Amino acid sequence: MRVVAESAIAAGVSRIEAVSGPALAEWCQEEMRKQQEKWEGLAKRKAGIVPLSQESRTISPEQAWDLVKKREKELASAEEAIREEDKQAAKKLTAEWQKKAEAQAKELWGSGAVVSGVRWIGKDLGEVTAGYLPVLADRLKKEGGGCAAGGL
Numbered sequence: 001m002r003v004v005a006e007s008a009i010a011a012g013v014s015r016i017e018a019v020s021g022p023a024l025a026e027w028c029q030e031e032m033r034k035q036q037e038k039w040e041g042l043a044k045r046k047a048g049i050v051p052l053s054q055e056s057r058t059i060s061p062e063q064a065w066d067l068v069k070k071r072e073k074e075l076a077s078a079e080e081a082i083r084e085e086d087k088q089a090a091k092k093l094t095a096e097w098q099k100k101a102e103a104q105a106k107e108l109w110g111s112g113a114v115v116s117g118v119r120w121i122g123k124d125l126g127e128v129t130a131g132y133l134p135v136l137a138d139r140l141k142k143e144g145g146g147c148a149a150g151g152l
Contacts (some may be wrong), residue, residue, distance in 0.1 A: 026065035105139035
């Protein structure tokens with residue numbers, strides 16, 4: 001017998017779901033199908049992730065349980081690798097934005113007109129991602145001490 005789920009349904013009351021025998025084998029098969037679907041979704045996000053462990057021979061319910069648990073760890077590892085890759089890509093993109101914004105801020109600040117002691121800058125930046133505008137505004141603040149930015 002294996003516990004497949006535990007939950008609290010009320011104060012001091014727990015619900016425990018368990019399966020054994022042939023029902024355990026069926027539960028494991030269904031769980032492995034779900035794991036495969038999840039893996040396929042991850043594979044669409046990142047090519048080359050390691051395939052999930054498989055058993056080509058008939059296995060006992062206990063061996064199926066062990067395989068499900070092993071695959072859970074493999075999925076968690078693949079998800080963590082994708083999260084880390086996404087994090088590194090975001091850092092790289094931010095660094096690129098900062099470099100671009102530094103050059104563009106100097107250009108914009110120099111082209112601004114001073115009216116009643118306030119520098120006014122207006123420029124169509126074209127198609128830029130929304131995440132770039134705050135980076136550019138920060139660079140403009142560093143150029144001149146204050147900035148308001150907007151986009152349409």
